[in-house]
Amino acid sequence: MVYQKNNFLKALNKQKTDHIPFWFMRQAGRYLPEYMELRKKAGGFLDMAYNSDMAAEITLQPIRRFEMDAAIIFSDILVIPHALGQHLEFVQGEGPKLDPVRNLEEISKLNFDNFDKVLSPVYEALSKVRSGLKAEGYNKTALIGFCGAPWTVACYMVEGGGSKDFINTRKLAFSDPKAFQKLIDLLVDSSAKYLINQVNAGAQALQIFDSWAGALDAQSFSKWVIEPTKRIIDLVREVHPDIPIIGFPRCAGANYISYANETGINALGLDQSVDTNWAAQNLQPLVPVQGNLDPICLLTGGDALKIAAEKIITDLSDGDFIFNLGHGIHKDTPPENVAKLVKIIRGNS
Ligand code: CP3
Numbered sequence: 038m039v040y041q042k043n044n045f046l047k048a049l050n051k052q053k054t055d056h057i058p059f060w061f062m063r064q065a066g067r068y069l070p071e072y073m074e075l076r077k078k079a080g081g082f083l084d085m086a087y088n089s090d091m092a093a094e095i096t097l098q099p100i101r102r103f104e105m106d107a108a109i110i111f112s113d114i115l116v117i118p119h120a121l122g123q124h125l126e127f128v129q130g131e132g133p134k135l136d137p138v139r140n141l142e143e144i145s146k147l148n149f150d151n152f153d154k155v156l157s158p159v160y161e162a163l164s165k166v167r168s169g170l171k172a173e174g175y176n177k178t179a180l181i182g183f184c185g186a187p188w189t190v191a192c193y194m195v196e197g198g199g200s201k202d203f204i205n206t207r208k209l210a211f212s213d214p215k216a217f218q219k220l221i222d223l224l225v226d227s228s229a230k231y232l233i234n235q236v237n238a239g240a241q242a243l244q245i246f247d248s249w250a251g252a253l254d255a256q257s258f259s260k261w262v263i264e265p266t267k268r269i270i271d272l273v274r275e276v277h278p279d280i281p282i283i284g285f286p287r288c289a290g291a292n293y294i295s296y297a298n299e300t301g302i303n304a305l306g307l308d309q310s311v312d313t314n315w316a317a318q319n320l321q322p323l324v325p326v327q328g329n330l331d332p333i334c335l336l337t338g339g340d341a342l343k344i345a346a347e348k349i350i351t352d353l354s355d356g357d358f359i360f361n362l363g364h365g366i367h368k369d370t371p372p373e374n375v376a377k378l379v380k381i382i383r384g385n386s
Contacts, residue, residue: 043179045106048325049242049281049304051357057350058106059382060181061375062306063365064099065111068372071098082127083119086112089158093165100175102372103379106359107179107242108166110235112159114185114246117227118194120155121147137197139209141216147223156231160238167239182240184231186247186286187224187265194220203252210261217261225265229272236277244283244306245269248364250296251288251308258292259299266300274301283327287364297323309363313352325357330378336367338374346381 045058066072072095079085086092095111115133119125124136138144163182170178184190193199195206210217232243250262270282285306286296297305297320305320307313307328320326334345349360360382366375 043106043177043241045179045359046241046281048357048359049283051325056384057354057358057360057382059360059379060105060107060109061099061362061366062109064103064105064109065095066366067368068366068370068375069098069102070372081129082113083125086116087155087158089161089165092158092162093169096162096166097169097173100170100178101173103375104175105178107181108170108175109181109183109244110159110163110166110240112162112183114183114190115193116156116159117184117190117224117231118147120152120231121149121223121227122151123147123194132199133193135194135197137205138194138220139205141213141219144216144220144223147220149227152227152230156234160234163235163238163240179241180239181242181244181283182232182235182238183244183246184228184269186245186250186262186284187221187228187269188253188261189247189249190224190228191217191220191261192249192252203249207252207257210257221261221265225268225272229269232269232273233276236273236280240280242281242283243273244285245302247284247286247289250286250292251290255292258289259295262286262289262292263296263299266296266302270301285327293320294323304357304359306361307363311363313349317352317356321353321356321358325359326353327359327361328353329361329363332362332364332367332370335362335374335378336370338371338377342374342378343381346378350382 044054047054048058092111096108100108115125126134128134166180192203192206195209281303283304283306284302287308304325307326309329309331311329316326330346334342
């Protein structure tokens with residue numbers, strides 16, 4: 038095994054770290070005034086994500102303030118449906134809007150015709166971030182590439198946007214499992230291709246976001262979360278056998294155990310509902326864990342933040358551990374609270 042210099046990569050490879058590595062989901066974004074400044078000039082979110090100079094700059098913004106152990110490329114999980122030909126826009130204040138695909142005919146229209154062309158700015162941005170990190174002296178910050186898991190991306194594709202309960206998607210999976218399987222298969226192939234290209238462009242670790250994994254019963258979890266994730270991991274490993282892959286099956290509860298055992302994932306992202314004591318006993322012996330401060334606790338700050346962060350550190354730092362949140366940073370989070378959390382993690386609060 039290659040000996041890693043970076044603490045984040047060390048933890049993913051189960052090597053001893055000099056300090057607790059950390060990064061935060063959605064660490065680039067609306068809570069940072071410098072991001073809002075750029076967004077005013079840029080137009081919309083997608084214009085920023087598909088402009089490789091801008092995406093690289095936004096990826097570096099939080100690193101300059103907080104010196105995380107990892108940067109995550111500024112993009113979105115919905116660029117895959119977009120690259121497969123589904124109409125996508127981000128309506129300010131409303132989130133993503135897509136033209137829903139709800140039957141075999143609509144699913145069959147998705148294709149790879151413009152796939153590489155649409156996604157090439159993401160690959161360019163990754164290589165720009167790698168050189169940017171080096172040029173600015175952040176030699177200890179690794180770069181993460183990512184995609185959404187097939188289940189979660191399918192939820193947005195079938196609903197045509199966000200939803201509380203993803204009823205149309207779950208209905209399609211039960212009523213026409215063959216059509217739904219076709220959509221999932223397409224997402225397995227496209228996501229694997231996308232992740233492989235991200236590693237080629239400079240990503241040193243990958244994360245698979247399955248934000249809506251918690252919406253499924255145990256049998257469906259096995260079929261629509263575990264199986265497709267395992268297939269993506271197998272495909273990526275055929276090309277990049279040593280790339281560490283973090284899985285984040287949000288709100289999976291006890292299913293985190295089967296996910297860790299069956300997908301072949303290198304590390305587990307934990308949402309805030311997972312008790313860290315339970316995780317230390319039941320998950321950390323299987324794989325390194327990452328998590329899991331409630332983003333609303335970070336938004337709140339004060340003593341609550343210190344107590345919660347220290348409990349996570351106490352419970353998980355005897356094993357392989359990366360500090361993170363249980364979900365993305367909330368847009369109203371004061372950057373001072375993030376600075377305070379960084380001090381706590383670095384042990385000089
Ligand atoms: O973590 C990072 O800093 C990297 C960038 C990143 C974004 N989205 C940027 C973004 C990542 C990793 C994502 C993943 C993502 N996108 C997920 C999985 C994680 C999660 O949050 O559950 C999901 C479900 C999406 C889909 C998505 N993108 C939604 C539902 C929304 C609207 C809601 C919201 O938070 O605004 C987005 C938009 C989005 N993606 C923004 C950012 C910074 C906000 C864009 C803006 O208005 O400036």
